[in-house]
Amino acid sequence: AQKVTQAQTEISVVEKEDVTLDCVYETRDTTYYLFWYKQPPSGELVFLIRRNSFDEQNEISGRYSWNFQKSTSSFNFTITASQVVDSAVYFCALIEVVTGANNLFFGTGTRLTVIP
Amino acid sequence: DTGVSQDPRHKITKRGQNVTFRCDPISEHNRLYWYRQTLGQGPEFLTYFQNEAQLEKSRLLSDRFSAERPKGSFSTLEIQRTEQGDSAMYLCASSSPLAGVNEQFFGPGTRLTVL
Numbered sequence: 001a002q003k004v005t006q007a008q009t010e011i012s013v014v015e016k017e018d019v020t021l022d023c024v025y026e027t028r029d030t031t032y033y034l035f036w037y038k039q040p041p042s043g044e045l046v047f048l049i050r051r052n053s054f055d056e057q058n059e060i061s062g063r064y065s066w067n068f069q070k071s072t073s074s075f076n077f078t079i080t081a082s083q084v085v086d087s088a089v090y091f092c093a094l095i096e097v098v099t100g101a102n103n104l105f106f107g108t109g110t111r112l113t114v115i116p
Numbered sequence: 117d118t119g120v121s122q123d124p125r126h127k128i129t130k131r132g133q134n135v136t137f138r139c140d141p142i143s144e145h146n147r148l149y150w151y152r153q154t155l156g157q158g159p160e161f162l163t164y165f166q167n168e169a170q171l172e173k174s175r176l177l178s179d180r181f182s183a184e185r186p187k188g189s190f191s192t193l194e195i196q197r198t199e200q201g202d203s204a205m206y207l208c209a210s211s212s213p214l215a216g217v218n219e220q221f222f223g224p225g226t227r228l229t230v231l
Contacts, residue, residue, distance in 0.1 A: 004158075037222075042224070043205065043224060043225050043227075044222060044223070044224045044225065045159070045207065045209075045222035046222075047219060047220070047221065047222075050219055091158050091159075093158070102147070102149075102164050102171070102172060103149060103151075103161035103164055103172065103174075104149075104151075104159070104161065104209075104220060105161070106158030106159050106160070107158055108156070108157055108158050109156075109157075109158050
């Protein structure tokens, strides 16, 4: 069965600090997708990134970067120069393709608070 | 606004009452999902439609829960004889194969409180 672990329940940083959110996953599928979503206080989940299991290239988008390592089953998310607007709950999620499941399987989330 | 919309945004009900929520997906999306999110947890999958066909149901979807998508557009989720444990945020998402594998777009959710 699949599993997504976000061991950091809450993180607080001071504005402009860098912060890394950890995500470790388990799956028996050889083909899968990993996602990060942001849930601000308003409650709506906002898609940030999707990565498939065959693409281990790291990705950078502005202040956001993602490090995917199959060898350690990790898909970590780094925010550089954090801002107060980054305060939210961040979820890592997995979709298994081979088993045919169409639903996202989420971790329990990491609440990030950026202190001005 | 062409995103996923949900109605109502908040619902307070007494235990034992029935409630119904509505989700309107992004218009060209043929896939629709319902998730439930309790406090401090990630969303958990409830059910999935492709067009009007309900293709997957989680074991979380007890027989008090029923979901429909009669014309392959909007969907409704009904909970009968609500219990306090049903209190949660109910999230709807939609996707299209053309938009990328399972990139799901979420609505704002319906927060249910059962007294």
